[in-house]
Amino acid sequence: KDAYADAVQQFPEKESVYKGMVRMEIVKEEDEVSFNDQVLSRIPGWIEEIRDSGVEPGQTAILVRSRKEGVAVANTLLEYAKSADKKQNIRLISNESLLLIHNSSVSLLLSALRYLIYPEDELNRALLKYHSYLTGNAAESDLNRLFDVAQPIEDFLPVKFTEELSRLKQLPLFELCEWLIGLFRLGGRIEDLPYLQAFQDVIIDLQRREPIGIRGFLQHWEQHGSKKGVSVSEESNAIRILTIHKAKGLEFKAVIVPFCNWEITTDQRKSNILWCETRDTPMDRIPIVPVRFGSKMQHTLFSKAYFTERMRGYMDSLNLMYVAFTRAKEMLYLGISGNEEEKISHIGGLIRGIMDQTPDLEPSLEPLNTFCSGDIFKIGDTSGCPREPVADEPWKFETYPVNQGTGSLKVRMRGEAYFVDEEGAFRTGRMYGIMMHLVFSKITSKDDVDEVIRSFQREGLLPTEEVGPLKQTILEVISRPGVADWFSEDKKRVIHSERSLYCKDGKVLRPDRVIEEGDRVTVVDFKFGEHERPTYNTQVRNYMEYMSKLGYKTIEGYVWYVMMDKNVKIEWE
Known part of the structure; x- marks a missing residue:
């Protein structure tokens, strides 16, 4: 009750000519339009008012509680900028909110990549048509046709894209995306260029x-793509959208806190477990126990922990409000929920609850509702705000040149990671061995050989003329007696290739192949040289020793000299 009771706003000795302004709008839900949606519709007007007062975008911040709120604000402002043709006035920076998945050009690229792999996916076909329309590639007045499965998808896509599907599938992923950017003319969409560059940086x-192909990239994107965003210099003259927590220590000329409706105490929907001490309870044999957090706790042995957590929640909410409101140097805009409630449960209700109270300490001795006109509270005004010179805008994307010919720069690499020379042949026997080792690490059984080799060819790691001979060689060597069993699948066995083994002493072992069958394990190390070495035997024996520590009863180990057609069984006790 007495939190901040002795806190008052002190005026500086040298007062500026401009006194500043606080504007608060009380928003009530009506006609099934939520509080958040109503506030979102008012934010563009607040931004225009701030801009007209002379405050530059780079001196303005919008503070939110979550990434979801930030995304909603960003989308609202971007849509407003497009519809009102004010793209130069509405510029945004938000490392949390401006995500790649919300950009139309990136969404088009993703839909096009999925179409190459899953051409019969009706949902993706509709999305591809829709994103093609959004980026100006499909001139369609009837939007219903975009989602009509009976409409040929070719009518909504560039002709060259549909004609060259087979060739596009064969391109390396980065080059493929460059082609798609060119085919769909995305390089001319200046506002999307940072997103396209960030997307290519991910690849x-x-x-x-x-090496990664289309399918592998799409799987990665499904898991991690939602977190990828555009990183922009914080010194750019653009509106900042950031969470209240990230705003600690920062200050801005104008601050907007649009959603003042967070819970005033611990939200039991999010903090559903509270760890409580058991001292002086019948359960004191266990030092702490998890208890479901809720109002029923106040009538239990853990009522003290319940009220302590509630009090901490109150203080956290008040401190969060303090941080948000004190980021503003000259202008503060607030969106307050006006829904009536029996008891104060969120920050908006708390602010409304003190509107008619008269402060006890100077310099503010008038109740806040003195400054209210209807649902708008306002102290001060925006006139007289001093204008400050703005630094030159840092460099920005204006074009995205795409090379779709054969003139791309190529680096002639001489490292061992690059396997073939200009003639399309392996440079050395050592490089051939490295290539073979990589291929074998991807093969579980002989059924995998063709797809693995083709994937290496597509990624440019294997010359075309070597595909047939290499496939024939691999199929022949893994079918030899004593070897074929290592490359045969069975429901009773598990095969691990290049799997790291973390040992208790800090060592990390990485055997080429481990075959598990119940309490029996076989360890195989591949060698592609033409000489036997005792150190290879020691290495496999070391693998076997650590396998025994894992509890396997029967352990076998082999050094397989592939090119010499020789298996060496390692003796071990």
Whole structure:
């Protein structure tokens, strides 16, 4: 009750000519339009008012509680900028909110990639037509046709895209996306260029680790794509959208806190478990226990923990409000929920509850409702706000040149990771061995050989003329007596290729192949050289020793000299 009771706003000794302004709008839900939706519709007007007062976008911040709220604000402002043709006035920065998945050009690229792999997916076909329309590639006045499965998809896509589907599938992933950007004329959409560049950066980063095709990339995107965003310099002259927690320590000329409706105490829907001490209870043999957090706790042995948590929730909410409101140097805009409630449950209700109270301490001695006109509370105004010079805009994307010919720059690499020379042949026997080792690491059984080799060819790691001979060689060697069993699948066995083994002493072992069958395990190490070495035997024996520590009863180990057609069984006790 007495939190911040002795806190008052002190005026500086040297007062500025401009006194500042606080504007608060009380918003009530009506006609089934939620509080958040009503506030979103008012934000563009607040931004225009701030801009007209002389405050630049880079000196304005919108503070939200969650990424979801940030995305909603960003989308609202971007849609407003497009509809009102004010793209130069509404510029945004939000590393949390401006995600790649919300950009039309990136969404078009993803739909096009899915179409190459899953051409019969009706949902994706509709999305591809829709995103093609949004990016200006489909001139369609009747939007219902976009989602009509009876309408040929070719009518909504560039002719060259539909004609070259087979060839596009064969391109490396990065080059494929470059082609798609060119075919769909996305390079001319200036507002989307940072998103396209960030999307290609994701692909480059993935391909640094290992070769990846369309299918593998789409699987990665399903798991991690929603978190990918555009990183922009914070010094850009653009409106910042960030969470209240991230705003700690920052200040802005104008601040908008649109959604002042968060719970005033711990939200039991999110904090459903409370760990409570058992001292002085019948359960004191266990030091702490998990208890479902809720109002029923106040009538239990853990009532003290319940009220302590509630009090902490009150203080957290008040501190969050304090942080949000004190980020503003000159202008503060607030959206307050006006729904009537029996008791105060959120920040909006708390603010409304003190509107008619008279402060006890100077300098503010008038109740807040003195400054209310209907549902709008306002102290001060925007006139007289001093204008400050704005730094030059940092460099920005204006074009996205795409090379769709054969003139792309190529780096002639001489490292061991690059296997073939200009003639399309392996440079050395060592490189051939490295290539074979990579192929074998991807093969579980002989049924995998063709697809693995084709994937290496598509990624440019295997020359075309080597595909047939290499496939024939691999099928022949893994069918030899004593070897074929290692490459045969069975429901009773589990095969691990290149799986790391983390040991208690900190070592990390990585045997080429481990075959589990109940309490029996077989360890195989591949060698592609032409000489036997005792150190290879020691290495496999070391693998076997650690396998015994894992509890396997029967352990066998082999060094397989592939090119010498020789298996060496390792003796071990």
